[in-house]
Amino acid sequence: MRITWAETDAERGDVQELFSHVFTGIEDNAVPLVAYDYMYAPLIAQIRDDGDRLVAAAMTCRTQVAAGSVLASRQGLPDRLGVLPLIDKHSELDLLAVDDSHRGLGYGSALLDHLESALAARGVRAWFGNVTVNLDAVSLRMFYRRHGFTVLPDFEPLPPLLGRKWHGPNLAAPQFWFYKRPGAGPRVPVDAA
Structure with missing residues (x-):
């Protein structure tokens, strides 16, 4: 299995298509175009089969709150949420998907490991x-724990990480949140600043 980065709009279009196939109700622009990398700083890992068909992908990036702060600062507006000093110290695992035909082969784990190394x-x-209520929370809870994430109880809010809240109050409550410090090993708390 070879993991590469989705660095072109065409590759990201394939990733968007995979995510749309696996998840119901996903936004058409969930995967940012290259022109918006300055806002989101995404890392989009992908695995393709021997025929160059995308079979697994994962994306981690800045949160919407952080991207909004970056955009506001480019327009000369103040950083009201105070996230800019920590803008590159956080990342949200936004989406991870494996095509049905390739599940159970370790692709999801390989993508997580690849992203974690890059983030560290x-x-x-x-x-x-987070994991939303429409997904298999039981197996995903075990999956993220196995990868060293602290997994919160159902519907418990994400605590401030690095001393900041990374989601606005309008976010619908997910089934559960998970978090970790990349490269720090299993279940190491994320420091306050």
């Missing part, structure tokens, strides 16, 4: 995500 090398100190 970048100096990211808080990596987090």
Whole structure:
């Protein structure tokens, strides 16, 4: 299995298509175009089969709150949420999908490991995500725990990480949140600053 980065709009279109196939109700622009990398700083890992068909992908990036702060700062507006000093110290595991025909082969684990290594090398100190109520929460809870994430109880809010809240109050409550410090090993708390 070879993991590469989705660095072109065409590759990201394939990733968007996979995510749309696996998840119901996903936004048409869930995967940012290259032109918006300055806002989201995405890492999009992909695995293709021998015929170059995308079979698995994962994306981690800045949160909407952080992307909004970046955009506001480019327009000369103040950082009201105070996230810009920590903009590159956090990342949200936004989406991870494996095509049905390739599940159970370790692709999801390989993508997580690949992303974690890249995030640790970048100096990211808080990596987090959530599982929504329409997904298989039981197996996903075990999956993220197995990868060293602290997994919160159902419907418990994400605590401040790095001393900041990374989601606005309008976010619908997910089934559960998970978080970790990349490269720090299993269940190491994310520091306050």
